[in-house]
Amino acid sequence: MIDYQWRGAFDNAEVNVLHAEGFAHDVLDDDWWTRVNRHSLGWVCARRSGVLVGFVNVAWDGAVHAFILDTVVAATARRQGVGQQLVTHAARNASAAGCDWLHVDFEERLRPFYLDSCGFRPTEAGLLAL
Template identity: 65%
Template sequence: MAITYEWRGGFDNSALNALHAEGFGHAPDATDWRARLERHSVGWVCAWEGRSLAGFVNVAWDGGAHAFVLDTVVAERQRGRGVGAALVGAAAEGARAAGCAWLHVDFEEHLRPFYLDACGFRETAAGLIALSSR
């Protein structure tokens, strides 16, 4: 079945919580994604396989020129098929259409080939302060 991508698509919180738990290896919780996204994000992209949520990416922003890719996740059954790169591509298009000039991402080392090669980000200098032990 073909995958479709939807900028600021409608979704069910429980389906996104389940996808997030699968992708990030934790138990499903009761995050109110809709409220979080409406409060902090310029947009998000949902990937659909029929009526099933197959992937998701959040595009947070500073209210101006800078957008930030967060929570990129693809269902296990769809991994390795280009769904993640297509999600990030749709996120870049949506952020550009919303007037953002920059799309940032930070990632763990094992995701370097995905973000730099598959998605087209370029490496930049950045800094990070850990605010908790999580």
């Protein structure tokens, strides 16, 4: 059974390991706890038997727009609906906080996940590399 928790407690090391696995990079020493508490509306932690198997960050503009960032699921928990549940919990809590919109940017390979599984609709957007 997977337990989903809005603004759940986590250790930076466990998010760094999960993020490195999910995004195929070396394990970093990022201070996720400070980052999300300073800049985010919230986040969702997914745990199986106490082990972090999923995470999503929900940034926002302080008003009605929320943004899904860093959706990641451990390899051992993929293809079991964990990612979809992370996004569902994020959307529910963003709505409860007064947000009207939930945005997400994604790579083309994730299109079926976000559009078909999670219910996002395609929109026109722009990106400026800085």
